[in-house]
Amino acid sequence: MADNTTQQIAELNQKVDTILEYVNQQRLKSQALDDLVSDVSIIGKDAYDSTVKALDEHEVVLDPDQLTELGIRLAQNIGNFNSMLDTLGSAMDLMKDVGPIANEVIIDATKKLHEFEQKGYFEFMKEFGAVIDNVVSYYGVNDVRMLADNVVTILDSVKNLTQPEMLKSIDTAVKVFSNMETENVPEYSIFKVIREINQPEMKKAWGFLFTFLKNMSKINENNN
Numbered sequence: 182m183a184d185n186t187t188q189q190i191a192e193l194n195q196k197v198d199t200i201l202e203y204v205n206q207q208r209l210k211s212q213a214l215d216d217l218v219s220d221v222s223i224i225g226k227d228a229y230d231s232t233v234k235a236l237d238e239h240e241v242v243l244d245p246d247q248l249t250e251l252g253i254r255l256a257q258n259i260g261n262f263n264s265m266l267d268t269l270g271s272a273m274d275l276m277k278d279v280g281p282i283a284n285e286v287i288i289d290a291t292k293k294l295h296e297f298e299q300k301g302y303f304e305f306m307k308e309f310g311a312v313i314d315n316v317v318s319y320y321g322v323n324d325v326r327m328l329a330d331n332v333v334t335i336l337d338s339v340k341n342l343t344q345p346e347m348l349k350s351i352d353t354a355v356k357v358f359s360n361m362e363t364e365n366v367p368e369y370s371i372f373k374v375i376r377e378i379n380q381p382e383m384k385k386a387w388g389f390l391f392t393f394l395k396n397m398s399k400i401n402e403n404n405n
Contacts, residue, residue, distance in 0.1 A: 236242075255262075297303060328335075341347060369377070377383050 342351070378387070
């Protein structure tokens with residue numbers, strides 16, 4: 182009987198010790214929480230005082246109703262803020278992935294620009310800008326308008342001039358002119374001209390000239 186009583190007393194003491202330990206832990210937690218609240222209160226008060234002072238220095242007046250409305254709108258848009266933060270996170274991840282590629286592109290572009298500079302592209306563009314400036318200074322708006330109205334005809338003429346037969350004829354004419362003696366041109370009398378006309382080469386030249394003129398006349402008649 183005495184043993185049972187002793188055992189019960191020991192168990193009771195153990196339970197009391199457990200309760201006392203629990204109470205002591207709760208007291209410590211409560212004390213830590215009180216200390217935290219006190220520290221936060223001090224920090225919050227300092228922050229509040231600093232904010233009020235700064236607002237007063239800048240003559241800023243806060244409307245409580247507007248602050249309340251702002252708080253409500255912030256609470257209503259918490260989902261939007263979360264979505265915005267998710268988007269920002271995705272954008273940051275994308276920047277991390279694209280960063281190395283962008284660096285390679287920048288390096289390649291820099292090398293290409295250096296190559297263009299070495300070849301004189303920029304110097305050419307600078308001089309070409311002077312050409313454009315001279316054209317703009319010399320020609321007026323009406324000239325540009327007339328160019329726009331006749332650009333198709335001009336391009337057709339250029340296209341025809343760049344045909345192989347036409348280029349060959351022009352090249353032949355240029356070569357002949359460059360090989361001619363322009364300072365000491367021989368003089369031809371009327372009788373010599375008549376004799377030269379009877380030469381096969383001159384007959385062929387006259388035939389070419391008259392054929393050309395006749396075709397020009399036909400084209401003008403069709404256009405009219």
